[in-house]
Amino acid sequence: MTNLIDLTFHELETLIVSLGEPPYRARQVWQWLWQKGCRDIALMTDVSKALRAKLAEAADIVWPEVVRVRESEDGTVKFLLGLADGEAVECVLIPEKDHYTGCLSTQVGCAMGCGFCATGMLGFKRNMTPGEMLGQVLVARQYLLNKGEPLALRNLVFMGMGEPLLNYENLIKTLESLHHPQGLDFSSRRITVSTAGVKRHLLDLGKTGLCALAVSLHAPTQEQRERIMPGAAKLPLDELIELLRQIPLKPRESLTFEYLLLSGVNDADADARELVRLLSRVKAKVNLIVYNATPGLPFRQPSPERVFAFQEILKAKGLVATVRKSKGADIAAACGQLRAEAACPADDGA
Incomplete structure (x- = not known):
């Protein structure tokens, strides 16, 4: 049906x-x-x-089933959602100053195999349907309504489980539905799709105008990137940057590059200088993300001093570089922590 x-x-x-x-x-x-x-x-x-x-x-009309809701001390809310075939995904509501941002998943699991990401440990199971992706928005909006929350769900980021561009056709349908003026009516300025880079769809998405684009970079050289992001081997950095150069941008618009800082792996001064050289070829701004410790993964969080030093090198060379404030780490809802372990008796949630 x-x-x-x-x-x-x-x-x-x-x-x-x-x-x-x-x-x-x-x-x-x-x-x-x-x-x-x-x-x-x-x-x-x-x-x-x-x-x-x-x-x-x-x-x-079938919405995802809310299996569990966990609330962080900082107001972040994580949902474990059951899908019709018994699979499960997680999505997150992030409180901002005057609104909420929804962090949405696009796949059950992920095929990219990034070594720093809990979702990558699950492997790939299947793509989500448009209704399953949009259902996350409906569930989150209903949650806020039920709580009498005065702040609205205003921004959406496709940064949850999965690589969005590996579910491209369903992603485009989802974005089109989000924009419909008689429906949810989200502006393209309030939707961001994050991708590690998929050659056959990257430029197509950039040209649609349906969303802002964020590139999960996380390393300044191809060798480093392949080491921590095996799936990135299919699109070498030089090719990735060349494709991004072809995306039409408005006069004051830049491409956002996400860079996860891993202690002793990609956070050295030399890495920062190499990143500056790489991004000199495009209109870029950098969103630095401090690694959130995840059980079973070998990486460590860099010190605040190391994060500051890395950021200052980028800024000194003229790059806009911000540090993303991590939220929801106490409920494993922060960047790279989503796993959707539905049958986890030790995690009784909130």
Whole structure:
């Protein structure tokens, strides 16, 4: 049976027409799905009973199941979500000064095998559907509504489990649905997709204008990058930078490069200087991320002094370089910590 939240607006319109109804009915159903968060076709009161009956025979509305919610001391919220086939993913709500940011997953597990990432330890299981990706937004928004939270979910980052560009077709459908003005109506300026770089889709995504792009770099040379990010071997750094040079940018716009600092691995002064040389070829800003310790992984967090020294070298050479404030580490919700271990009796959550 078709899950209505898997459909783009045009796919929903096609379904409605196939049921013998006029196309404008799709707009009514779409608003129930995305503006009102409806989970039962029978409750769509301004849709005719005949259409509701026909829709109920052809489709349903299935959100991810909230298996567990954990709340951090800093206000970060992590959801373990069960999917229809028994798989599970995690997504995160991050509190900001005047809004929330949702960190979304795109795959169950991940095939990139990054050595510093807990998700990489799981391996790849499958791609998520558009409805499963969008369902994370619906679940997070409903959670805030139920709590009476005055701050809204305003920004979205596809930085959770998985490599978004390895689920490209479903990602594009998801982004299109997020933008629809009669639906969730997110601006492209408020959506960021983070990628390690997938050659066959990187430039295509950059040209869509559907989102901002963030590149997970994490090393200034190809040799270092392959050592900690085996999946990066498929797109050498020189090729990656050349592709990024072709992405159209607005006059004041830059590409964001994420750089995870690992003590004794990629945080030396020489690494910083090499990073400056690499990024001199593009309009770049750097988001430095301090490694969050994860059980089973061999890396260590650099000292605050080392982080500051690395950042100062970048800034001295004219690069905009910020340090991302880590949130949710106490509930394993910070960068690189998502694992979605559904059957973990020792973790009873909040």
